[in-house]
Amino acid sequence: MQDANQLSGDLEFQRGIGQQGSSPHEVPSLPVGQWLRKNLFSNWGNSLLTLLGSFLALLALRGVLNFVFSENREWDAVRTNLRALMTLSYPESQYIRVWVSLGFVAGLAGLSAGLWANWGGVSVKRLSTWLMGSGGLLAVCVIVREPSVILGSDGKVVRTVDGSPQRESFLDAMVDRSSWWIAAAVLLALGTLLWGRFTSPDRRGVEVSVTSVVFVSLGLALLSLWVAPYGHYAFISETKSYVAESGRTVAFSTKLPWTVMLALLCGFFYLGRILRRSDYAGIIKGASNLLWLISPLTLFWVVLRDPALDYGHVMSTDLPMGLAFGFLGGAVLWSLTRPGVGEAGRLVATMLLGFAIFNWVAAFFGWYPMLQKARISFLLLAIAALLAPNFIGEIAKRRQLVLSWLGVTALVHYLATMINTPSTVELQSSEFLGGLGLTLFVALIVVLLSFPLGVLLALGRTSKFPIFRMLSTSYIEVIRGVPLISVLIFFSVMVPLFLPDGMELAELAAVLTGYTLFSAAYLAENVRGGLQSITKGQYEAADAIGLTAAQRTGFIVLPQALTVSIPQLVGQVISTFKETSLLAIIGLFDFLRVANSVIPAQSEFLGVKREGILLVAMIYFFFNFTISKYSQRLERRVGLGER
Amino acid sequence: MSIDDATTVANDRLADREDMIVCVDVDKFYGDFQALKGVTATIKEGEVAVVCGPSGSGKSTWIRCINRLEVHQGGDIVVDGIELTNDLRNIEKIRSEVGMVFQQFNLFPHLTVLDNITLAPIWVRKKPRAEAEAMARSLLDRVGIPEQAEKFPGQLSGGQQQRVAIARSLAMEPRVMLFDEPTSALDPEMIKEVLDVMKELARSGITMMVVTHEMGFAREVADRIMFMEGGEIVEVGTPEHFFTNPTEDRTKLFLSQIL
Numbered sequence: 001m002q003d004a005n006q007l008s009g010d011l012e013f014q015r016g017i018g019q020q021g022s023s024p025h026e027v028p029s030l031p032v033g034q035w036l037r038k039n040l041f042s043n044w045g046n047s048l049l050t051l052l053g054s055f056l057a058l059l060a061l062r063g064v065l066n067f068v069f070s071e072n073r074e075w076d077a078v079r080t081n082l083r084a085l086m087t088l089s090y091p092e093s094q095y096i097r098v099w100v101s102l103g104f105v106a107g108l109a110g111l112s113a114g115l116w117a118n119w120g121g122v123s124v125k126r127l128s129t130w131l132m133g134s135g136g137l138l139a140v141c142v143i144v145r146e147p148s149v150i151l152g153s154d155g156k157v158v159r160t161v162d163g164s165p166q167r168e169s170f171l172d173a174m175v176d177r178s179s180w181w182i183a184a185a186v187l188l189a190l191g192t193l194l195w196g197r198f199t200s201p202d203r204r205g206v207e208v209s210v211t212s213v214v215f216v217s218l219g220l221a222l223l224s225l226w227v228a229p230y231g232h233y234a235f236i237s238e239t240k241s242y243v244a245e246s247g248r249t250v251a252f253s254t255k256l257p258w259t260v261m262l263a264l265l266c267g268f269f270y271l272g273r274i275l276r277r278s279d280y281a282g283i284i285k286g287a288s289n290l291l292w293l294i295s296p297l298t299l300f301w302v303v304l305r306d307p308a309l310d311y312g313h314v315m316s317t318d319l320p321m322g323l324a325f326g327f328l329g330g331a332v333l334w335s336l337t338r339p340g341v342g343e344a345g346r347l348v349a350t351m352l353l354g355f356a357i358f359n360w361v362a363a364f365f366g367w368y369p370m371l372q373k374a375r376i377s378f379l380l381l382a383i384a385a386l387l388a389p390n391f392i393g394e395i396a397k398r399r400q401l402v403l404s405w406l407g408v409t410a411l412v413h414y415l416a417t418m419i420n421t422p423s424t425v426e427l428q429s430s431e432f433l434g435g436l437g438l439t440l441f442v443a444l445i446v447v448l449l450s451f452p453l454g455v456l457l458a459l460g461r462t463s464k465f466p467i468f469r470m471l472s473t474s475y476i477e478v479i480r481g482v483p484l485i486s487v488l489i490f491f492s493v494m495v496p497l498f499l500p501d502g503m504e505l506a507e508l509a510a511v512l513t514g515y516t517l518f519s520a521a522y523l524a525e526n527v528r529g530g531l532q533s534i535t536k537g538q539y540e541a542a543d544a545i546g547l548t549a550a551q552r553t554g555f556i557v558l559p560q561a562l563t564v565s566i567p568q569l570v571g572q573v574i575s576t577f578k579e580t581s582l583l584a585i586i587g588l589f590d591f592l593r594v595a596n597s598v599i600p601a602q603s604e605f606l607g608v609k610r611e612g613i614l615l616v617a618m619i620y621f622f623f624n625f626t627i628s629k630y631s632q633r634l635e636r637r638v639g640l641g642e643r
Numbered sequence: 644m645s646i647d648d649a650t651t652v653a654n655d656r657l658a659d660r661e662d663m664i665v666c667v668d669v670d671k672f673y674g675d676f677q678a679l680k681g682v683t684a685t686i687k688e689g690e691v692a693v694v695c696g697p698s699g700s701g702k703s704t705w706i707r708c709i710n711r712l713e714v715h716q717g718g719d720i721v722v723d724g725i726e727l728t729n730d731l732r733n734i735e736k737i738r739s740e741v742g743m744v745f746q747q748f749n750l751f752p753h754l755t756v757l758d759n760i761t762l763a764p765i766w767v768r769k770k771p772r773a774e775a776e777a778m779a780r781s782l783l784d785r786v787g788i789p790e791q792a793e794k795f796p797g798q799l800s801g802g803q804q805q806r807v808a809i810a811r812s813l814a815m816e817p818r819v820m821l822f823d824e825p826t827s828a829l830d831p832e833m834i835k836e837v838l839d840v841m842k843e844l845a846r847s848g849i850t851m852m853v854v855t856h857e858m859g860f861a862r863e864v865a866d867r868i869m870f871m872e873g874g875e876i877v878e879v880g881t882p883e884h885f886f887t888n889p890t891e892d893r894t895k896l897f898l899s900q901i902l
Contacts, residue, residue: 540712541749541808545763545815546739555762559753638753 088434114272121207128194135187147173307421322413349385434589454523479521530561670717696871742812802833
């Protein structure tokens with residue numbers, strides 16, 4: 001990085017900020033014919049490879065299409081089970097809780113996007129290429145798919161003498177698919193029209209914002225729910241039967257909530273855009289980040305789970321305990337930040353840490369009973385006490401620490417109480433939520449919680465204090481030496497055994513803890529890679545202008561290190577998301593397991609697996625591809641300020 | 644010539660000034676290699692001291708010891724009356740009083756020029772942002788690149804980057820500026836623009852200690868030139884003495900190679 005700084009020593013070196021997309025040095029595009037000749041048919045060997053490659057691609061496409069549209073596919077199994085795939089057996093009467101949670105996330109996502117996102121634009125020319133490309137692909141699909149089988153008057157497949165199904169002629173098939181042809185033609189025409197209008201040199205830079213492209217596509221998809229006859233499919237749990245009515249639009253209970261979701265997303269997006277320019281932008285950004293950290297846990301354990309609080313217990317135990325930790329701990333922190341507290345402060349903090357760790361050891365051997373919440377609180381207090389020297393000084397600074405402590409205590413005690421209270425939702429399986437909902441929740445929680453932990457571990461591993469270095473290194477190495485499955489099994493089976501009598505930890509909470517600890521170790525290694533790319537000069541410059549170690553880390557080192565590690569971090573996010581399917585092994589019903597074992601076990605769809613798994617794969621791909629694309633944009637954007 | 648004579652040779656205008664940097668018998672080891680061998684020198688308030696010498700002579704090491712980017716093992720360093728010890732508060736205090744400009748600029752590439760300059764005033768000096776930005780803009784004006792405030796360091800030329808680095812140091816309103824070969828990484832045509840800024844600074848009366856090979860600069864603005872070799876200060880004198888009448892053979896050899 002530093003060498004690049006040196007090399008860039010000529011005055012010509014000016015890169016335009018804020019004019020990304022319309023590069024002044026754009027290579028003029030070749031006419032289609034010349035482009036083909038130059039890139040695909042430049043010589044005999046090349047032409048042969050091109051033809052062979054296209055042939056193989058077409059063959060693969062044909063295979064997939066024939067699989068999807070085969071008369072043997074029972075897509076009804078997926079259609080009627082969509083709800084099961086999303087949330088498994090979450091009771092229908094309580095379903096509003098799912099929508100409320102989703103709506104909250106949609107609103108928050110919209111707000112954050114409005115506050116932060118700067119996605120820039122996409123040129124109309126590029127858009128037209130996409131339209132033409134998808135139209136062309138659709139046309140190719142319509143042609144290569146084999147002709148459909150002929151259904152007799154009894155609705156059964158007409159078979160030839162040797163038993164193979166009889167198919168219609170190619171021409172008949174093309175006529176039957178006329179609606180597809182029309183769709184392809186519309187796409188192609190639209191693309192060509194835009195292309196023709198926006199290729200002239202003065203208009204080629206015209207852009208539309210990515211946001212409007214996204215919102216318009218989402219809006220069109222939503223509109224299709226209201227007008228397109230996707231069919232009405234549902235499982236009636238009372239009668240154990242299912243409805244499958246093709247030829248009408250989807251159920252009202254599907255399209256209305258989704259409309260609300262999109263409205264929330266868009267509404268909060270524009271709210272975010274407005275607030276971004278207001279004086280309170282900083283505070284609102286901080287609040288939205290905090291909400292991201294808190295809301296998944298709250299939505300899952302409070303909104304979705306609807307705990308039945310025992311108010312007697314709350315009043316006699318939970319509340320007094322929370323207050324005691326909040327205020328007594330606050331008093332301790334207040335005195336630890338007194339100016340001139342000196343070595344005594346460090347001594348108290350170390351003793352607190354020792355006591356907190358001893359509590360866990362004692363729990364392990366069952367020496368004395370103590371509520372888990374108390375153990376966690378003591379540990380948090382010890383960490384706060386260790387941080388206290390950074391807040392020594394004037395009243396405002398000390399108050400900051402004490403107020404943060406009160407907030408953290410309130411939150412931790414509230415969540416711990418809620419997690420340990422039994423649910424009122426009628427369970428039909430071991431966990432009250434399954435399917436895509438569970439998969440997304442676990443992935444989100446693990447990513448959100450393991451990120452700060454991973455950064456801390458990486459800093460610990462590169463710290464100059466041997467004790468931090470040793471602890472972090474051994475933690476990372478131990479975790480990385482163990483397969484994820486064994487971590488998950490350990491936390492779901494073993495950890496509950498270590499808990500003292502009368503203390504319960506929801507299995508999912510235990511598993512989430514294990515998964516987070518696992519993921520953090522890998523994340524730490526990715527962040528460490530970024531940390532090592534920061535040159536010594538950056539540290540020295542930060543020191544020389546008088547920044548403290550914490551400021552140096554927060555303002556100089558971490559922003560650069562995290563930027564460098566974006567590709568690896570995104571890889572980590574994607575693999576965390578995909579590996580949630582291992583939750584099936586410890587008995588949770590994740591997305592894949594619903595398709596793989598729940599649907600095929602239904603009497604109506606006995607053994608029907610392939611359709612569900614194909615859909616699951618497609619949805620996994622959709623999410624991961626989106627994340628990956630977004631990260632590429634992010635890389636390009638943050639890379640701009642560098643070098 | 645002994646070290647005791649050093650101050651007597653110094654410019655008269657500094658005679659009654661206070662001591663700003665006092666080094667007594669400073670030793671620095673890298674493993675078995677001794678980089679500084681009993682370096683003793685006093686730099687007065689408002690003085691411009693140029694340190695020169697062949698590469699590997701310990702001049703960069705010495706200047707880096709003064710704001711404790713390197714830790715010395717023997718002797719004492721006192722900056723503005725504060726002794727450099729392992730006490731973190733002393734180090735932070737000295738670092739906020741002493742600005743440093745590096746050979747490699749070491750700007751923060753992820754921050755704009757303006758953010759580079761305002762970071763420390765806002766977070767270390769606790770200035771309000773508006774005030775810090777106003778000062779940053781006036782400093783950019785002073786180093787001659789007011790129009791570059793919103794750009795990132797990577798978009799500037801080397802000379803511009805080094806001037807931003809100077810502005811960044813000045814933003815802390817330091818009493819001492821240390822320059823560690825500030826022009827060595829620059830293309831020849833950009834050296835002048837940086838040296839001009841440094842000359843202007845020198846005339847403004849700030850205490851400066853400059854490690855450089857730019858003898859023209861030394862001749863023009865230095866109050867005193869210190870010649871180092873092998874971790875020792877070999878010769879100290881006014882520019883006039885140093886360039887016209889050096890006493891030590893090693894100095895003569897060095898000058899014959901460089902001039």
